[in-house]
Amino acid sequence: MMDWTDNHFRTLARIISKYAWLYTEMVVAETIVHQKDNSDRFLAFPAEQHPIVLQIGGSNVDNLSKATELATAYSYDEINLNCGCPSGRVAGHGCFGARLMLDPEFVGDAMSAIAASCSVPVSVKCRIGVDDHDSYEELCKFVDTIVSKSPTRHFIIHSRKALLNGISPAANRRIPPLKYEYYFGLLRDFPEVQFTLNGGVNFIDQVNVAMGQGAHGVMVGRAAYNNPWSTLGYVDSAVYGVKSDSLSRRQVLEKYQIYADSVLEKDTPHRPSVRQLVKPLLNMFHSEPGNGLWKREADAALRHCKTVKSFLEETLDALPDSVLDSQLSGDPPKWDGNFDNMETLLPPKYTAGTKDEFKLHACLAMST
Structure with a gap:
């Protein structure tokens, strides 16, 4: 999610969940290539964020390949090509994102080039269709073409x-x-993917x-950003079956504050502001008593606070200790759908x- 899942939010997410796979915001391949002497700004991340996937965007095979090659120095765990963003800036003027679904042959070539430029798995994030090109058969042809032309064996399907x-x-x-039903159809028709x-x-x-119904994995986007505590907080125990650290919100904030103020101490050309570093915290108290008052005090404090520590010291009194010090326990809230x-x-x-024939395509792609 552009402008959302930046380094700062991912750091907060990793404090809350040790096992969730994290995805970067989409980084345009041309930006990586043209800013190769300043690549830390776009590609660097704390080692604690592993496992992490770099998502790139673009419509030029050479630049996608070069960007992937430059990214290999940062040891991402997977490289993902965005074929799902509908933004006019991306799919319109940029001619990539979701628009790429209209040209599966190109995407297959691009994924082949991306895979050849790295030694980690590659994946595609896409929609189930674009405009009137929204039949299940067209979606299958998109997947089949990419699998036949590249080693891509992982697709994230926005349904x-x-x-x-x-x-x-x-x-x-x-x-x-x-x-x-399109997603579950893909599970049935492409068992090797x-x-x-x-x-x-x-x-x-x-x-x-x-x-439980057969999904290989599930990506949670805005729900994790809009309510990180109650969403990410259950991931390790409920999804991965691993005992979580059971941190309170206050302990999460303390850990994040150490990270944030260490970033502020660095004398770098693009050092973030306190406001940018606080942004991921603003949904930590979603629907809790005191949340409205805390946000009002936060807005006032951000006008003059120079550190995240001073920001928290000035604002947390708006929240009850019961909210700050409670821990998640039991099972996550039930979903009433199915x-x-x-x-x-x-x-x-x-x-x-x-x-x-499909297996033959797969074997040929893996051998190239």
Whole structure:
């Protein structure tokens, strides 16, 4: 999520969850290439953020390849190509993001070049379609083409199509209907490929329900940003089955403050402001008593505080100790939906090639 999942938010996320895979905001390949002498600004991250995926965007194969090669020095765990962003700045003027779904041959070539420039897995994040190109068969042809032309074996599927004209990126996250049946159709028709479900996932219990129905993985985006404590806080125990650190919000803030003020102490050309470093914290008390008062005090404090420590000292009195010191316990809140009707909603089986032909494509791609 551009301007959201930056280094600072990812640091907060890693303090709360030790096991969730983190994704960078999309970084444009041309930016990485043209700013190669300043690459730390766009690519560096604390080692604690592993496992972490670099998401890149672009529509020039050479630049995508060069950007990937430059990124290898930073030891990302996976490289992901964004084929899902509907922003006019990206899909319109930039001619990449979701618009790339209209040219699967190009995406296959691009993924082949990206894979050849790194030694880690590669993946594609996409929608289920674009504008009127939204049939299940077209989605399958997109996946099949990329798999046949590259070693790509992981797709993150946002289960809405993208509308490139007339609506905003925000509207693109709610107006096109979710079609989870397309996602589950892909699981059925491409058993050799890993698919991660994305779109409309707001509860950790929903993650477990999806995986119980066969999902290989689930990506949670804005829900994790808008309510990091109650979303990410359950990931390690509820999803990975690992005992979490059971930190309180106060302890999370203390750890984050040490990180944030260490960043402020560095004399670098693009040192962030206190406001930028506090931004990821503003949803830590979502729906809790004192949240409104705390945000008002935060707005006032950000006008003069020079450190995150002083910001917290000045504002946390607005929140009850019961909110600051409580720990998450028990199971995550239940999701009142289900995926049980997917079997009846599944689209017709993809029949563009036999299973043996698909395996042949896969073998040929892996051998190149």
